[in-house]
Amino acid sequence: MQVRFWGVRGSIAVSGDAYARTGGNTTCVEVLAEGERLVLDGGTGLRGLGAALGFGPVRATLLFSHLHWDHIQGVPFFAPAFHPESDLTFVGVTRASGTLREALAAQMRPPTFPVGLDRLVGAKRFVDVARDAPFEVGPFRVSPLDQAHPDGVVAYRVEAGGRSMVFATDCEHGTSIDDRLTRLAEGVDLLVHDAQYTAAEYQGVGGPPRRGWGHSTIDDATEVARRAGVGRLALFHHDPARSDDAVDALEATARAQFQRSFAAREGVSLSL
Ligand SMILES: [Zn+2]
Numbered sequence: 001m002q003v004r005f006w007g008v009r010g011s012i013a014v015s016g017d018a019y020a021r022t023g024g025n026t027t028c029v030e031v032l033a034e035g036e037r038l039v040l041d042g043g044t045g046l047r048g049l050g051a052a053l054g055f056g057p058v059r060a061t062l063l064f065s066h067l068h069w070d071h072i073q074g075v076p077f078f079a080p081a082f083h084p085e086s087d088l089t090f091v092g093v094t095r096a097s098g099t100l101r102e103a104l105a106a107q108m109r110p111p112t113f114p115v116g117l118d119r120l121v122g123a124k125r126f127v128d129v130a131r132d133a134p135f136e137v138g139p140f141r142v143s144p145l146d147q148a149h150p151d152g153v154v155a156y157r158v159e160a161g162g163r164s165m166v167f168a169t170d171c172e173h174g175t176s177i178d179d180r181l182t183r184l185a186e187g188v189d190l191l192v193h194d195a196q197y198t199a200a201e202y203q204g205v206g207g208p209p210r211r212g213w214g215h216s217t218i219d220d221a222t223e224v225a226r227r228a229g230v231g232r233l234a235l236f237h238h239d240p241a242r243s244d245d246a247v248d249a250l251e252a253t254a255r256a257q258f259q260r261s262f263a264a265r266e267g268v269s270l271s272l
């Protein structure tokens with residue numbers, strides 16, 4: 001299983017020298033196995049993946065954790081979606097507030113966007129799956145798990161060819177670690193976990209308290225990794241205020257807690 005980070009930032013994309021080594025694009029992770037392409041979230045990093053793939057045609061499944069801006073804004077800029085022979089499947093979990101297709105269409109209409117979703121002619125299907133039942137995409141077995149986040153989010157366990165990873169972005173543990181997530185991540189080769197805040201930031205030191213904003217601390221991420229006995233932990237969904245130097249510092253802190261930690265950085269590719 002090949003994993004590549006195309007966007008590792010949370011909340012809003014950033015640019016500039018201070019962010020160059022980590023990357024400024026929002027959430028997008030590509031997973032390849034047996035020639036099948038799975039894309040986790042369509043933040044602004046999806047534009048770069050589309051540019052690398054070219055106009056197409058391209059076959060892929062795009063799987064969404066939830067539908068906040070930083071996880072969908074790359075969709076209108078994903079070049080292969082405009083190729084009529086591309087074969088793209090968009091998958092999200094069932095939500096009370098509407099279908100995946102409706103949410104993606106809502107960001108591509110006046111007065112906020114010039115081109116409608118119907119112009120993405122390579123987008124062949126939009127599928128809303130159950131929040132609590134595993135499903136298969138080609139060689140991938142995908143298991144969703146509800147997590148705490150405003151308007152909801154799901155973490156996904158993805159398995160193929162005997163390798164495994166968990167994608168747990170935008171999850172908030174609050175006062176105690178969610179043991180359901182620990183069980184989902186049990187023994188995976190790679191855990192990609194939200195690590196937006198330091199414990200001090202979460203508590204409100206030097207800024208507003210971030211409780212209820214839907215994100216984890218570095219300590220939460222390393223604790224889940226330790227309890228689940230994962231192969232490697234990728235700190236993910238970096239705060240837009242986090243410079244490269246600050247990301248380096250967080251990485252060092254995380255390694256002191258769980259040695260096999262690293263900060264996800266744009267362009268980094270892993271072989272599981
Ligand atoms: Zn987010």
Ligand SMILES: [Zn+2]
Pocket residue numbers: 066068149170214
């Ligand atoms: Zn979110």
